Amino acid sequence: MTTQDKLTKTLDERTTILKDSDVVNEIKTAIDKVLLDKSTSFTTIRCLGLGPISDSSNAMYQLSLLNILVKHLFKENENFNISLWDPIFTKDETTYLETIPNFKVEETFETKEIGKTLFYMPHFPIGAFEELINQYKPKYILSNDLMVYYYKQPEAKFFENSLNCARLAQLILKKSETKSDTTTEQKSEDDGFQLPTKKKNRKKTNSIKHTPIIINYDFESAYFNDVKATNITKGNILDNQWTSSFSDMCFMEIISES
């Protein structure tokens, strides 16, 4: 069997395993809700950082999700583009990916329709995530839950290294704080967002008071002023064949004033 045949077979098998799963349904529902609210649709998916699809089970399951989303979001005879890039792709992987209808592997990506582009970047490095936000000013992203990075490092460091990601995390945080003040009745209508909790320091060994650092997020200079984030909670259930392929995922609609 050739590499191309093996990849086709594996993609078909994984797609069959994944297609009716809870995690896929959760992702489809999150995306459909936003598209319906905005009466819009996508013309393009830009997929970054998929990883080595021949060697990595996570990367192959993430490609299967892309395959499922393409069938869900586009009609067969429709004009749409699936643009992919990962510097790790081998020649064989690139050749294979480009046999899939409408798929193109390209480092450079240009679009005039950013509002109709879904950026799909499973487990994308935070530095590249920040660069992407600066370069493209995306509106729709299916990628990492930024709150995970927020809680992983000191706020000032996150702000310094990844300004726009830190701003988005701040907006998500503020919303979740407002939500936790709402009544149970209102909560039942929320969008499913759940905030990861910071571990409490149980031992209070000294009484030195730390003055909290005040960060000026300068939201006025950002291209966005709001974000709707839906955590893909089912991706954190690891007891599946696809294990951690969809862990810490989030679908974001980034909202600008204009």
Ligand SMILES: C[S@@+](CC[C@H](N)C(=O)[O-])C[C@H]1O[C@@H](n2cnc3c(N)ncnc32)[C@H](O)[C@@H]1O
């Ligand atoms: C943490 S790995 C994730 C791989 C896979 N998606 C997974 O979940 O196992 C990050 C991937 O992003 C790719 N990557 C890093 N910078 C990138 C960039 N600027 N554009 C596209 N891919 C990039 C790396 O080559 C690597 O395959």
